[in-house]
Each structure stands twice: as structure tokens, then as C-alpha cells.
Amino acid sequence: xxxxxxxxxxxxxxxxxxxxxxxxxxxxxxxxxxxxxxxxxxxxxxxxxxxxxxxxxxxxxxxxxxxxxxxxxxxxxxxxxxxxxxxxxxxxxxxxxxxxxxxxxxxxxxxxxxxxxxxxxxxxxxxxxxxxxxxxxxxxxxxxxxxxxxxxxxxxxxxxxxxxxxxxxxxxxxxxxxxxxxxxxxxxxxxxxxxxxxxxxxxxxxxxxxxxxxxxxxxxxxxxxxxxxxxxxxxxxxxxxxxxxxxxxxxxxxxxxxxxxxxxxxxxxxxxxxxxxxxxxxxxxxxxxxxxxxxxxxxxxxxxxxxxxxxxxxxxxxxxxxxxxxxxxxxxxxxxxxxxxxxxxxxxxxxxxxxxxxxxxxxxxxxxxxxxxxxxxxx
Numbered sequence: 001x002x003x004x005x006x007x008x009x010x011x012x013x014x015x016x017x018x019x020x021x022x023x024x025x026x027x028x029x030x031x032x033x034x035x036x037x038x039x040x041x042x043x044x045x046x047x048x049x050x051x052x053x054x055x056x057x058x059x060x061x062x063x064x065x066x067x068x069x070x071x072x073x074x075x076x077x078x079x080x081x082x083x084x085x086x087x088x089x090x091x092x093x094x095x096x097x098x099x100x101x102x103x104x105x106x107x108x109x110x111x112x113x114x115x116x117x118x119x120x121x122x123x124x125x126x127x128x129x130x131x132x133x134x135x136x137x138x139x140x141x142x143x144x145x146x147x148x149x150x151x152x153x154x155x156x157x158x159x160x161x162x163x164x165x166x167x168x169x170x171x172x173x174x175x176x177x178x179x180x181x182x183x184x185x186x187x188x189x190x191x192x193x194x195x196x197x198x199x200x201x202x203x204x205x206x207x208x209x210x211x212x213x214x215x216x217x218x219x220x221x222x223x224x225x226x227x228x229x230x231x232x233x234x235x236x237x238x239x240x241x242x243x244x245x246x247x248x249x250x251x252x253x254x255x256x257x258x259x260x261x262x263x264x265x266x267x268x269x270x271x272x273x274x275x276x277x278x279x280x281x282x283x284x285x286x287x288x289x290x291x292x293x294x295x296x297x298x299x300x301x302x303x304x305x306x307x308x309x310x311x312x313x314x315x316x317x318x319x320x321x322x323x324x325x326x327x328x329x330x331x332x333x334x335x336x337x338x339x340x341x342x343x344x345x346x347x348x349x350x351x352x353x354x355x356x357x358x359x360x361x362x363x364x365x366x367x368x369x370x371x372x373x374x375x376x377x378x379x
Contacts, residue, residue, distance in 0.1 A: 009367070013321055017207055025248040028247055050243050053249070067193075070216075070237060071213070076213075083147065096120045100124040101123050102126055150178075152189065156287075156350070157288050167195040178196055184296070186253070200214070203245070286299045300337065307322055333350075
């Protein structure tokens with residue numbers, strides 16, 4: 001999967017699809033193209049593939065029939081559906097909701113919108129490692145809390161929350177449900193998904209296709225529909241279901257979990273190689289913590305502009321990111337790094353490396369030597 005002419009270190013932004021995923025998508029688009037809502041043979045054929053895709057998602061996650069899968073266009077839509085769908089449906093139970101200050105924009109923007117509708121939002125601080133402490137959640141919980149949304153792995157710095165312990169706190173309140181943005185954990189970390197009421201998957205983050213994703217939620221949870229029309233996807237997301245994309249997502253999920261134990265060992269070695277190189281460099285301050293995800297390594301430049309360095313590296317065939325791909329073109333600095341207690345200069349000049357199966361230990365040597373040359377060259 002690796003192009004010999006470049007080093008790709010932006011896997012948290014997107015990944016190259018598995019060949020098997022592309023092959024399946026092409027087959028379904030060309031040979032099994034019926035509308036899964038149609039009652040004729042081609043429609044029934046498409047529905048069969050769709051049902052198999054749902055079952056495969058749950059099987060890959062080791063979940064049973066007490067969970068259901070709602071296919072979406074990706075994690076952003078799935079997060080929106082979960083948060084807005086639940087809060088608007090159940091606001092009569094209470095209007096207090098909780099999240100953290102370092103969530104993905106697809107979560108934070110939902111909470112900001114709900115504030116305009118009269119919801120009372122608590123934004124939890126994180127500690128210096130980017131983790132939500134269990135005690136802070138306990139103190140924030142109220143009798144009228146109906147939803148808590150806390151990500152499993154942060155997409156910028158790779159910090160990992162103790163999802164199982166946080167979930168226990170939430171479930172002490174019978175009114176509250178626990179949602180987690182698990183985008184950066186799928187196929188990478190060992191999560192007990194049964195402790196989470198609602199969580200999300202993005203296809204293109206796990207070598208699937210862009211435009212594919214899903215919300216996985218407990219069967220007993222009801223949401224307010226967000227897209228009106230023909231009532232597809234349990235009445236929550238009307239519109240003709242893209243069966244090929246749904247099946248491609250399920251296939252990518254199956255493959256990534258089959259390869260997980262080997263891949264995580266490989267990535268841990270890559271991470272350590274890069275970490276050893278970077279932490280010995282001058283003019284750099286680490287933002288990621290070694291207890292976090294081995295798939296993400298974030299640091300700040302003390303005396304150089306990250307945007308200039310990222311561009312210079314790109315011109316040399318090394319692809320990294322500054323801030324998050326989801327908001328890097330809108331915001332000049334990282335609110336995640338600021339939440340760690342770091343200053344504006346550090347937050348403004350962050351670089352994120354995110355690793356994948358096509359990276360090698362040699363990439364660390366090439367990256368480090370190239371970064372040093374770039375930083376010596378630019379003003």
C-alpha cells in the first residue's frame with residue numbers, strides 16, 4: 001500500500017482503502033445495484049447484502065442483538081444523529097448534558113447548538129495528559145443529566161479516556177446515556193463496546209471508503225429522526241441506502257479487526273522509533289503522552305511556524321498535518337493543545353504524525369533527518 005516516492009503520516013485524517021474493500025464496492029455497484037427498498041428480485045438481493053453488512057459490523061465488534069446499526073455518511077453525521085437525536089427526543093427528562101473541551105468539532109458544535117435551544121452544557125476540563133478524570137465527571141453529573149459524550153481517543157494528541165470507568169459513572173444515573181466518539185479507536189484499541197450506549201465508526205479512517213460510516217447504539221435507545229422522507233434506516237435517516245458503501249464499511253471493519261493484534265504491535269514499534277527521534281530534537285515540545293494511542297504523535301515547534309514546516313515537508317514528499325484535518329483550514333491554533341494548559345504559540349504551531357500499516361521504522365530516520373534540514377532552512 002506504500003508509494004515509494006512519499007511517506008504518508010496522516011492516517012488519522014484518512015487512510016488508503018483496502019483492495020478487498022474497493023473490489024467489493026465495485027462488484028455491488030455493477031452487479032447488485034438494486035434499491036434495497038424495492039420488492040423485486042434485485043431489491044431483495046440488495047436488502048440481503050445490507051442485512052449481512054449490519055450483522056458483520058456487530059460480529060466484528062463482538063456485540064449481540066441488543067445493539068443495532070444505523071448506516072450514515074460517516075462519523076460526523078453519526079455523532080450528530082446520536083447527540084441531537086437523543087437530546088431532542090428526551091429533553092422532557094432533563095436538559096443538562098456533559099462533554100469535554102477537547103472533543104471533535106462534530107461533537108462540540110452539536111453541544112453549542114443545543115445551548116441555543118436552552119440546554120445546560122457542562123464542558124469538562126482535561127488533565128495535562130488530555131484525559132477526562134473520573135472524579136470530574138462524578139462532580140458534574142446531576143439528576144437532570146440525560147447525555148454524556150466523551151471521546152475514546154483524541155484525534156489530535158492521541159490521549160485515551162478510561163471509557164469503561166466513565167461509563168459506570170454515567171450509568172449511576174438512570175436518566176443518562178453514554179455516547180462516545182470512537183472514530184480513532186476502532187481497530188486500534190481494545191474497547192469494551194458493551195459499556196457504551198452509542199458510538200460511531202468512520203469508514204475512511206479504517207481503510208474503507210469516504211462517505212461510509214455508522215452509528216451503533218443499544219436497541220432500546222430511541223432517537224428523533226434527523227432526515228425525513230421514506231423512513232429508511234429505522235426511520236432515522238431517510239433516503240435510498242447506499243448498500244455498496246455500507247457493505248464496504250463492514251468489510252473494512254472485518255479486515256481491520258482480523259489484523260489488529262499484528263498491526264498494533266507493528267505500530268507500537270513505529271511510534272517508539274519516531275518518539276525516540278523527536279524527543280531528542282531541539283526546538284520541539286511533545287504534546288502527546290506515552291500512555292496514549294500509539295497511532296498518533298503530536299508535538300509543537302517552539303521557534304518555527306508549523307504551517308511553513310508542513311508545506312516544506314509536503315514538497316519533499318512527507319505528508320503530516322497541523323491541527324486537525326477537520327478544522328485546520330478554519331482555525332489558526334489547536335484548542336486541544338490549549339486545553340492541556342499550553343500557550344498560544346505552542347497551540348498555533350502543532351504538528352501531528354499519525355501512523356498506519358504502510359509505515360516502516362526507516363520512515364522515522366528519513367522524517368527526522370528531513371525535519372532537521374527543513375527547520376535549519378526556513379526562518
